[in-house]
Amino acid sequence: MPLTCDVLIIGGGIAGLSLASVLSAEAKVVLAVAEPALAYHTSARSARQLIPSYGPPAVRELTDRTLELLHGIQDRTGLHFLTPRGFLLVGSGDAVQLRASEGMEFLTPAHARRLSPELRPGTFEAAGLDRRSFGSDADAMIEYHRSAAAANGAQVLTGSPVRSAAPAGSGWRVEAGQERIEARTVVNAAGAWADAVAAVFGAAPQGLVPYRRTAAIVDAARPLGAGQPMVAAADDTFYYRPEGSQVLVSPAEKVASAAVDARPRPGDVEAVVGLINRMTTMDIRSVARSWTGLRTEPADGHPVVGFDGAVDGFFWLAGQGGYGFQTSCGVAELAAGLLVGRGTGSCTGATVAAVSPLRARS
Ligand SMILES: Cc1cc2nc3c(=O)[nH]c(=O)nc-3n(C[C@H](O)[C@H](O)[C@H](O)COP(=O)(O)OP(=O)(O)OC[C@H]3O[C@@H](n4cnc5c(N)ncnc54)[C@H](O)[C@@H]3O)c2cc1C
Missing domain, CATH: 3.30.9.10 (D-Amino Acid Oxidase, subunit A, domain 2)
Known part of the structure; x- marks a missing residue:
């Protein structure tokens, strides 16, 4: 029997995990990751610094929002992610x-x-x-998102590379390692492999x-x-x-x-x-x-966040470049809002447009 879910997230780095932790409160989520462990690739290799003045305006807005959300999580849970470091x-x-x-x-x-x-x-x-810059505990952030997603019932499949997919009903049937998954929507959070994963779903590359x-x-x-x-x-x-x-x-x-x-x-x-x-x-x-x-990252250096537009039920969460941790919670909040049809939350229209996958095609 295939696993069924509302949203299949492909990728177990900071992008996929931070989305899983917020989205799983509102939707049935499965997260598939190619490697036997979470956060094996870029998310285990960062410099762990969050710099509000770094990057184009859309990135800076998402960084400010991420810091606000991380401070909120710290206050609520007593966990510690952030240490002031200029x-x-x-x-x-x-x-x-x-x-x-x-x-x-x-x-x-x-x-x-x-x-x-x-x-x-x-x-x-x-x-x-x-x-206003902070050093960050990347491992604690990853673990917080993993455990929040698990507490909401999200299922994490490690050692499950997504290699084939076909439209099924109003969604997708996906093969991920030994697992078959039926999902209404697929989120592409596959980091360096995001354009390759898009090809599996028949989506055009973003030039990542x-x-x-x-x-x-x-x-x-x-x-x-x-x-x-x-x-x-x-x-x-x-x-x-x-x-x-x-x-x-x-x-x-x-x-x-x-x-x-x-x-x-x-x-x-x-x-x-x-x-x-x-x-x-x-x-x-x-x-x-x-x-x-x-x-x-794509040529314009902005993340790529939103529905593909040309391929139904296919959502991009990629291209975070050197900003993946500092924008993580802000990007996850935006992505979750778009996925459940709630809208773009605190994000300005300019930022939503700057990160939209449709910008490459306009
Ligand atoms: C040296 C260095 C320093 C950095 N410093 C900072 C910093 O100080 N601050 C900051 O904010 N950012 C920093 N970054 C950037 C940050 O680390 C990245 O933006 C972020 O880790 C990207 O996360 P990700 O989840 O998109 O990708 P990844 O962590 O690479 O995750 C991709 C995931 O996709 C999975 N995957 C791929 N293909 C498939 C498939 N077919 N099926 C299933 N799963 C698949 C992989 O297994 C992996 O789990 C730095 C990066 C580097 C290299």
């Missing part, structure tokens, strides 16, 4: 002006060095600070491109204080932040990739360690571990 952008005057957006405060280099004394004098000429990004945990002779901000180069050549007694670093690369289980390339981490050692006095001496994930 975000400091450094570089040439032009580069900082170009990258800085609303909500960022401009600082002199001397002021920036009071917050981040490890920065060597003379290595940057301008700085911008986002004081996975881009590699690497990060590493390193040991430094003079590590950062716990309260120090995340520091990022305005020209996107590196970022770093405190990680307990160690430091998280990234070359902040954006290199197009196939949808694969990405791994660091030899030399990438060593090169960024060399650069950060020239920019700062931390004296990074060894690399404890490193990883690479895929940040997947």
